[in-house]
Amino acid sequence: MGTALTRTPEAIVVIVMVGIVFGKVSDHVDLNLSRYKTIPCYLALFILAELFELFMAYDALRLRNIIQLVGMLLFHAALLVMAALQIHETHSALVHDPSANWTTDYVNGGGPGTLWQGVLPFLVVSPVVIGVSWLVMVFFVRILYGEFGWAIFHVVGANPAAKTMYQFYQVMICLLKFDFFAFVGVTMQLLIVVLSKNTAEFGLTIAAIPIVMVLLIGAGLAVQREVKWLMSICLVLMLAAESYFYKLVRFYEPASREQYQTVRATLTTFTIIAFLLLFATFAIGLRCFADFDKGLLKSKMHGQSYRPVGQPYKYSSSAPGSAGAKKEGGAYGSGAPLGPRVSIE
Numbered sequence: 001m002g003t004a005l006t007r008t009p010e011a012i013v014v015i016v017m018v019g020i021v022f023g024k025v026s027d028h029v030d031l032n033l034s035r036y037k038t039i040p041c042y043l044a045l046f047i048l049a050e051l052f053e054l055f056m057a058y059d060a061l062r063l064r065n066i067i068q069l070v071g072m073l074l075f076h077a078a079l080l081v082m083a084a085l086q087i088h089e090t091h092s093a094l095v096h097d098p099s100a101n102w103t104t105d106y107v108n109g110g111g112p113g114t115l116w117q118g119v120l121p122f123l124v125v126s127p128v129v130i131g132v133s134w135l136v137m138v139f140f141v142r143i144l145y146g147e148f149g150w151a152i153f154h155v156v157g158a159n160p161a162a163k164t165m166y167q168f169y170q171v172m173i174c175l176l177k178f179d180f181f182a183f184v185g186v187t188m189q190l191l192i193v194v195l196s197k198n199t200a201e202f203g204l205t206i207a208a209i210p211i212v213m214v215l216l217i218g219a220g221l222a223v224q225r226e227v228k229w230l231m232s233i234c235l236v237l238m239l240a241a242e243s244y245f246y247k248l249v250r251f252y253e254p255a256s257r258e259q260y261q262t263v264r265a266t267l268t269t270f271t272i273i274a275f276l277l278l279f280a281t282f283a284i285g286l287r288c289f290a291d292f293d294k295g296l297l298k299s300k301m302h303g304q305s306y307r308p309v310g311q312p313y314k315y316s317s318s319a320p321g322s323a324g325a326k327k328e329g330g331a332y333g334s335g336a337p338l339g340p341r342v343s344i345e
Helices: 002-026 038-063 066-094 115-156 160-194 200-225 228-252 257-290 297-302
Strands: none
Touching (some): 002 038, 038 160, 038 257, 066 115, 066 160, 066 257, 160 257, 160 297
16 A cells, blocks of 8 residues: 555645646736646646546555556656656746846746746656655555565466466556546647637547547457457557657647647657557557457456455365465456466466
């Protein structure tokens, strides 16, 4: 539980810091102006990110999923980068006269006593707190690695091939969850900061939301239930969705670069990460597709019902030679029978 307990106070501190920045800025500027929209976007993104990471932490502990915990460490590192980038983007939005102080231009100045100097300490606190909590999370994940490593054994038994296939399945499900956050993050920034409601691009972005949600949910169901036709459709759609990468061109081409000025760094980072995540999901999806009909369906359907952290595993003495425990009092029940001389890798 140490990982979840670390995440909860860190999430509260970061959201409070972001909220203070939002409040201070909104008291002095019109956030409806395009140059200042990075501030409400910053608030929305961090609330989404912190809530998403809290969910992922408790979900990983509930499932005893070490792969998801490692994914959270990578996500947390990306959150640290995003917090650092926000300092630069807030500076770009607020400071238009670096030499001015509070007596000459409080709102647009960058000198002592200005609005920028007032929010800078709160902007700096966020990446510092995120960085410290990341180190604490690494410590707890290392402790949990050994314990959670047994979870797959209790689901699929000691068969190395089954273990590898199940690990790829876990990676696929984990990637789909992170795909959801990356897509929502990019879409939220485009809708809040950049796109006008009367443009075709705004309508296309809105229309893409349910399509992508159906794609992610469909891919999760297909890989869990081994539905080949649905998995084939999802893989094709993932490949087609990579064309969304063209947005990077719009961030920097002369005709449109001005409207992305205050959020270009964050949008570029999010778009590249989303592209790489989707490509990784497609590649792992192909591997999972190749593992269909190889005896893993039962483990996928029932193997996630792990005991809560802190409760011991129960073994059945009525089935000698069984790698996993029988369904006794809620214990694991999908282990494969073993011979007397099988070793555990």
